[in-house]
Amino acid sequence: LNFESRLLRGLENREFHLHYQPKFSVRTGQISGMEALLRWTPEDGPPVSPAKFIPILEEIGMIETVGTWVLSQACRDLHAWMASGCPAIPVAVNISGAQMKKKDFVDTVAGVLRETLIEPELLELELTESILMHNVDETVRTLKQLTRLGVSVSIDDFGTGYSSLSYLKNFPVKKLKIDSSFIRNIGKDKGDEAIAKSIVDLAKHLGMSVVAEGIETLEQLDFVRRLQCEEAQGFHLGKPAPLEQLLSICREVK
Numbered sequence: 533l534n535f536e537s538r539l540l541r542g543l544e545n546r547e548f549h550l551h552y553q554p555k556f557s558v559r560t561g562q563i564s565g566m567e568a569l570l571r572w573t574p575e576d577g578p579p580v581s582p583a584k585f586i587p588i589l590e591e592i593g594m595i596e597t598v599g600t601w602v603l604s605q606a607c608r609d610l611h612a613w614m615a616s617g618c619p620a621i622p623v624a625v626n627i628s629g630a631q632m633k634k635k636d637f638v639d640t641v642a643g644v645l646r647e648t649l650i651e652p653e654l655l656e657l658e659l660t661e662s663i664l665m666h667n668v669d670e671t672v673r674t675l676k677q678l679t680r681l682g683v684s685v686s687i688d689d690f691g692t693g694y695s696s697l698s699y700l701k702n703f704p705v706k707k708l709k710i711d712s713s714f715i716r717n718i719g720k721d722k723g724d725e726a727i728a729k730s731i732v733d734l735a736k737h738l739g740m741s742v743v744a745e746g747i748e749t750l751e752q753l754d755f756v757r758r759l760q761c762e763e764a765q766g767f768h769l770g771k772p773a774p775l776e777q778l779l780s781i782c783r784e785v786k
């Protein structure tokens with residue numbers, strides 16, 4: 533079977549599931565959120581990265597269906613999380629460009645919230661800089677509708693796209709996620725450290741909070757703490773894992 537056929541068969545066979553990666557408050561060390569990450573393990577092979585299969589889902593027009601499933605599953609999982617006595621924290625869902633461009637995107641999000649009875653304030657959408665910059669007028673309209681709904685938006689992989697900084701102030705966005713490529717060389721590359729610091733400064737001046745992603749060492753965590761990043765995420769703090777694993781960590785803490 534070719535890749536596309538395996539993908540379609542995988543959808544039919546329910547070979548897709550979600551992992552969650554925690555985010556932590558840099559100040560308190562408490563879990564502050566979790567990011568849903570789509571996983572596909574074909575019955576006849578090793579797991580395939582979403583970086584590989586999401587572009588194909590977009591090409592074959594299936595990203596909306598799958599993306600809506602991710603949204604509802606993440607909201608249902610948040611229910612299970614809270615039902616186990618874990619603290620109410622936002623769940624973040626990555627949104628692809630093709631998904632966000634759909635006319636009924638905001639309605640779909642509203643529908644999922646209604647059906648799952650999740651408060652809009654507990655849902656975060658992660659959109660990359662490139663997606664937001666694609667059609668700025670349209671983006672601003674959509675972001676305003678999402679804000680009105682109560683849902684918040686984070687800019688993912690910030691610093692790697694081609695964002696025009698002048699547009700940033702017009703986006704009703706609460707959070708920037710500093711891309712891991714700048715975090716990776718902290719302690720080794722003064723240029724990347726300067727970029728990370730500048731992104732934090734920019735965000736603060738625009739009233740946005742900052743997540744440092746890709747934290748793999750204590751040194752990197754200390755650095756972003758000195759910059760006063762609000763949140764941190766990365767393998768040093770917690771790897772993507774099935775919800776069940778995250779739940780057991782939350783139970784141990786209690």
Ligand code: G
Nearest residue numbers: 568569570581582583586602626627628772
């Ligand atoms: O989890 P991993 O590092 O393999 O993710 C690779 C890429 O796939 C990341 O850019 C991540 O944002 C993206 N991704 C993971 N899950 C989803 C999803 O549910 N929807 C979309 N659109 N992208 C996702």
Ligand code: G
Nearest residue numbers: 569626688689746747748765766767768772
């Ligand atoms: O593009 P986005 O930021 O959504 O990508 C998220 C992906 O980044 C996750 O799926 C995860 O696999 C990966 N990731 C998360 N933390 C780390 C980290 O500390 N190091 C590396 N190399 N990848 C990470």
Ligand code: MN
Nearest residue numbers: 567626658688
């Ligand atoms: Mn993300």
Ligand code: NA
Nearest residue numbers: 688689709745
């Ligand atoms: Na990212």
